[in-house]
Amino acid sequence: xxxxxxxxxxxxxxxxxxxxxxxxxxxxxxxxxxxxxxxxxxxxxxxxxxxxxxxxxxxxxxxxxxxxxxxxxxxxxxxxxxxxxxxxxxxxxxxxxxxxxxxxxxxxxxxxxxxxxx
Numbered sequence: 001x002x003x004x005x006x007x008x009x010x011x012x013x014x015x016x017x018x019x020x021x022x023x024x025x026x027x028x029x030x031x032x033x034x035x036x037x038x039x040x041x042x043x044x045x046x047x048x049x050x051x052x053x054x055x056x057x058x059x060x061x062x063x064x065x066x067x068x069x070x071x072x073x074x075x076x077x078x079x080x081x082x083x084x085x086x087x088x089x090x091x092x093x094x095x096x097x098x099x100x101x102x103x104x105x106x107x108x109x110x111x112x113x114x115x116x117x118x
Contacts, residue, residue: 007043008076016076017047023063024049024080031059032085044077056082 008016017035024031031051038044051059059082070076 005075008074012074013045013076013078016070016074016078017045020047020063020067020078020080023066024059027062028053028059044079047078047080049080049082050085051082052085053082054084056084
């Protein structure tokens with residue numbers, strides 16, 4: 001017999017994000033965060049974490065165990081994605097309106113060529 005379960009609620013995902021932010025802030029108090037749904041999966045959430053670090057694995061090392069517990073035990077589909085503030089300042093991502101937003105977001109520009117027919 002298979003176990004029946006469902007994904008955590010949006011409220012619980014936001015609480016989990018706050019918990020992970022707290023863990024990260026213990027070592028990186030100037031970290032900045034943005035929580036968003038993944039563009040390619042309606043259940044997955046990303047906690048974009050901007051830190052002033054060269055080795056972003058340090059952030060993953062800090063939260064990895066708790067993040068995995070949340071995913072496996074509590075069915076919270078939340079993934080921390082560290083971003084270097086230096087890299088972000090050199091390559092600011094584009095928003096759909098062209099003014100900058102999180103990485104991985106579409107630019108809002110269609111790849112379909114416009115018709116030139118008169």
